[in-house]
Structure formats: structure tokens, C-alpha cells
Amino acid sequence: MPSTDAAPLTPLALSEDLPPATVMPIWTPEGPMALWRSVGGTLSLAADRCPHRGMRLSHGFVRGEALSCIYHGWSYDQGGRCLRIPAHPDLEPPASIRVATGSVLEAGGVIWRARADDPSLPPDFPGFVPLRSLSFAVSRDVISRTLGGESAGPGILKGTLAGSAVILLCAEQAEGTSLIHLLAPADATLDQRIAVSRAAETLRRAAETGTTEAAA
Known part of the structure; x- marks a missing residue:
């Protein structure tokens, strides 16, 4: 190894x-x-x-x-x-x-x-907190196109889900799949967080099926 x-x-x-x-x-x-x-x-x-x-x-x-x-x-x-x-x-x-x-x-x-030989620190996302992680059976590029957001750095996407600004941390997995860590606004209400979570699942379906089903 x-x-x-x-x-x-x-x-x-x-x-x-x-x-x-x-x-x-x-x-x-x-x-x-x-x-x-x-x-x-x-x-x-x-x-x-x-x-x-x-x-x-x-x-x-x-x-x-x-x-x-x-x-x-x-x-x-x-x-x-x-x-x-x-x-x-x-x-x-x-x-x-x-x-x-x-x-x-x-x-x-x-x-x-x-990396043990790299002093770089993880990026900071003020105003956002982790919400959930989701597995996608498609690549990061497909997710980016489906979301229609913008890149905020390697593997970092900014966009909108259920009317709320979100950040997606994308980690490529084996065989063209991806693991997404979803960050939501820290001041979002419980109902808003639920809506964002459901919209993320809609995004996943759209990305995996190649449909234009709206997630925003």
C-alpha cells in the first residue's frame, strides 16, 4: 500500500x-x-x-x-x-x-x-454548520452541473437548495461515485434544515438520473 x-x-x-x-x-x-x-x-x-x-x-x-x-x-x-x-x-x-x-x-x-508534510488548515465556513452527508452514484462534476452552483475551491461547491444558501464539500469515491457533506446556514430554522435536507435528496435523484428535477 x-x-x-x-x-x-x-x-x-x-x-x-x-x-x-x-x-x-x-x-x-x-x-x-x-x-x-x-x-x-x-x-x-x-x-x-x-x-x-x-x-x-x-x-x-x-x-x-x-x-x-x-x-x-x-x-x-x-x-x-x-x-x-x-x-x-x-x-x-x-x-x-x-x-x-x-x-x-x-x-x-x-x-x-x-498531509503530514503540509501545514495547510481546513477551510473556514463562517455562518454555516454541517447538516448531513450523502452518497451520490455520480462524479463531482455531474453534481456541480446539476446543482448549477459555483466552485469555491477544490471540491467545494456553493449553491442554493430549498431557497437557502448551502455549501457542498465533495469527496470523490471509488468507481466515479461521490460523498457529499452538506453545510447549511447556522441560523436556519428546523423546518428550513429539513427542507434543505430533502432538497439535497432531490438533487441526488436528479444527478443520478440525469433529469432536470428542480432542487432549489
């Missing part, structure tokens, strides 16, 4: 979707990864494959400050080093047993894939 620090700054997930002591699967240009948050709240990113039998670590569980594989319970710290092999409790795992890791940042309720 190539170095996981080669990818540019990319939105991965919303903070509220990854509470302490949880792990979730994500996709990056390097391949599938496991994004997890320790009991203490520390974010970590690891290759989604246990070196032992290849089981996906995103199917595992978090205990304390370690991520454990669900298959045989091998545990890894936030730097990817193997801490414990339950079948051999007295064995100190060799340093060679480890999983590749990546860098992540968290800002404004969004978790970003970062």
Missing part, C-alpha cells in the same frame, strides 16, 4: 457521525481506510486491513486508545503499532507488525484527510 500521507486535504466525515469509541469505513485515493475516535476523543486514520488475516479494521472495535480487529482481536495504537495479540498475551508484538496510518484534522464539525 502506498504512503497514506500522499493525498491532498479532503473532507472525510462529519464530526457528529464519529463519536468517541467508534470506527467507520471511508474511502481515500490510497484505498479503503478506517477512521476511528478513541475513548478520549483522539482521531486516527489507519489502512482498513489487519496485517494478520486481512480483516477490515473498520469492522473492529475501539477500547480505550486502541483499535482492535474483530477477527482475532489484534490491537493497534494511533500510530499503527500492534499493541496486543490475545492468543499470545505474554508476547511483546514486534515493531514490524503495524498498519499504515494517515493524518487527519478536525475543524468546524468536519473531519479532513490531511
Whole structure:
């Protein structure tokens, strides 16, 4: 697997979707990864494959400050080093047993894939808060054309849904699909947020079917 620090700054997930002591699967240009948050709240990113039998670590569980594989319970710290092999409790795992890791940042309720060698900080979106994430079975370009908005930077679209200004953080996924993190006005009412959420689903249908069904 190539170095996981080669990818540019990319939105991965919303903070509220990854509470302490949880792990979730994500996709990056390097391949599938496991994004997890320790009991203490520390974010970590690891290759989604246990070196032992290849089981996906995103199917595992978090205990304390370690991520454990669900298959045989091998545990890894936030730097990817193997801490414990339950079948051999007295064995100190060799340093060679480890999983590749990546860098992540968290800002404004969004978790970003970062580069260890790049000091860039995630963009700031004053007046907007995360609303939800949606998977689209089309590329970012198709979503942009369907939305009819404007680009505000790499992978960042500004537009209107249900009469409200919105920001879409677009992360390209495998096989031409996309993951969208939707930001809505911070002062939007509950009814307005519901309307924006429903309009986002309409946008998805329009983008995936190639129709002109209005989302705004």
C-alpha cells in the first residue's frame, strides 16, 4: 500500500457521525481506510486491513486508545503499532507488525484527510454548520452541473437548495461515485434544515438520473 500521507486535504466525515469509541469505513485515493475516535476523543486514520488475516479494521472495535480487529482481536495504537495479540498475551508484538496510518484534522464539525508534510488548515465556513452527508452514484462534476452552483475551491461547491444558501464539500469515491457533506446556514430554522435536507435528496435523484428535477 502506498504512503497514506500522499493525498491532498479532503473532507472525510462529519464530526457528529464519529463519536468517541467508534470506527467507520471511508474511502481515500490510497484505498479503503478506517477512521476511528478513541475513548478520549483522539482521531486516527489507519489502512482498513489487519496485517494478520486481512480483516477490515473498520469492522473492529475501539477500547480505550486502541483499535482492535474483530477477527482475532489484534490491537493497534494511533500510530499503527500492534499493541496486543490475545492468543499470545505474554508476547511483546514486534515493531514490524503495524498498519499504515494517515493524518487527519478536525475543524468546524468536519473531519479532513490531511498531509503530514503540509501545514495547510481546513477551510473556514463562517455562518454555516454541517447538516448531513450523502452518497451520490455520480462524479463531482455531474453534481456541480446539476446543482448549477459555483466552485469555491477544490471540491467545494456553493449553491442554493430549498431557497437557502448551502455549501457542498465533495469527496470523490471509488468507481466515479461521490460523498457529499452538506453545510447549511447556522441560523436556519428546523423546518428550513429539513427542507434543505430533502432538497439535497432531490438533487441526488436528479444527478443520478440525469433529469432536470428542480432542487432549489
